[in-house]
Amino acid sequence: MIKAAFNERNYSRAVSFVQKNAIGGGFFVLILLLIGYLTYSTIIWMLDDQRLPLSRIILQGDLHHVSALDVQRAFSQLEHVGTFMTQDVRELQVAAESISWVSHAAIRKQWPDTVKVYLTEHKALAIWNGNVLLDTYGQLFNADIGQADDGLVKLYGPDGTNNEVLDTWKTVTPMFKELELSITSLVLNDRRAWQLILDNGVRLELGKESLMERVKRFVNLYKKLGEDAQNVSYIDLRYDTGASIGWFPKQELTQENLNDKVL
Structure with missing residues (x-):
């Protein structure tokens, strides 16, 4: 029991x-x-795209060529824009940086429906080979040249020499300031010879070697020309010493005497 x-x-x-x-x-x-x-x-x-859509864009940055509409168009090229939670900001960054004037884009999302876009624009410094813009860092970018500032220097050279030509322009430009002249065009041709055109129309043939020495020689020569400088068409400095001067037609008869005077 x-x-x-x-x-x-x-x-x-x-x-x-x-x-x-x-x-x-x-x-x-x-x-x-x-x-x-x-x-x-x-x-x-x-x-659900209807519940957390990315519907607002806040555009920031010191912008002169890019608008909010440009950014909207770039984003519209994406195959699909996700929600606030699912959209990868890297995709938005790539899309924003595809805009021609954009150098860099920083993207972040702000709850609940906003994309903040901070853009840095290229600062055009020169026109490269007649159809591409060159920025202050030597980077080439495709943009409407008509939107760039007037008076940009024109630089020319073989493919891949844009930084070399830009650096040369920056180096020699100060040498013309004492003459109150500026470079409108600088060319490095396929033979690696330099040519430049000044804002008064004078063309300088500088050759392949001793570039800085030849520019200094031009400066000294130009000072000696005085009022006759306005009649110069070109100056060929591809010599060990001296230079050859080409005059506008009305001065051709006196070219030899003037050469003797300044060389």
């Missing part, structure tokens, strides 16, 4: 334990299901 009562109590306890754990386990499973449902619902809600 005692043994039977003991077994009955143990059985009741075991049943009670199983029942309690079953209730607890069921509740735990219910909680997991609820969490899963809420997570799934939240993800679906975030992925």
Whole structure:
């Protein structure tokens, strides 16, 4: 009898334990299901373009050539613009930097529907080979030359020499300031010879070697020409010493005497 009562109590306890754990386990499973449902619902809600669309663009930066409409057009070229939660800002950055005048783009999202776009524009310094712009860092970029500032220097050279030509222009430009002249065109031809044209129309043939020495020689020569300088068509400095001067037609008869005077 005692043994039977003991077994009955143990059985009741075991049943009670199983029942309690079953209730607890069921509740735990219910909680997991609820969490899963809420997570799934939240993800679906975030992925819904109608609920968290990226609908506003805030454009920032010191801009002269790029507008918000340009940015909108660039973003519209993307295959699909996602929601606030799903859109990769790197894709937006690539799209923004595809705009011709844009040098760099920084993109960030602002809750709940805004994209902030900070743009840095190229600063055009020269026209390269007649159809491409060159910025202050020597980087080539395709943009409407008509939108660039007037009076940009024209630089020419073989492919891949844009930085060399730009650096040379920067180096020799100060040498003309004391004559109150500036370079309108600088050419490095396929034979690696230099030619430049000044804003008064004078063409300088500088050759392949001793560029700086020849520019200095021109400066000294030009000072000696005085008022006759306005009649000069070109000056050929491709000599060890001296130079050959070409005059406009009305001065051709006196060219030899003037050469003797200044060389």
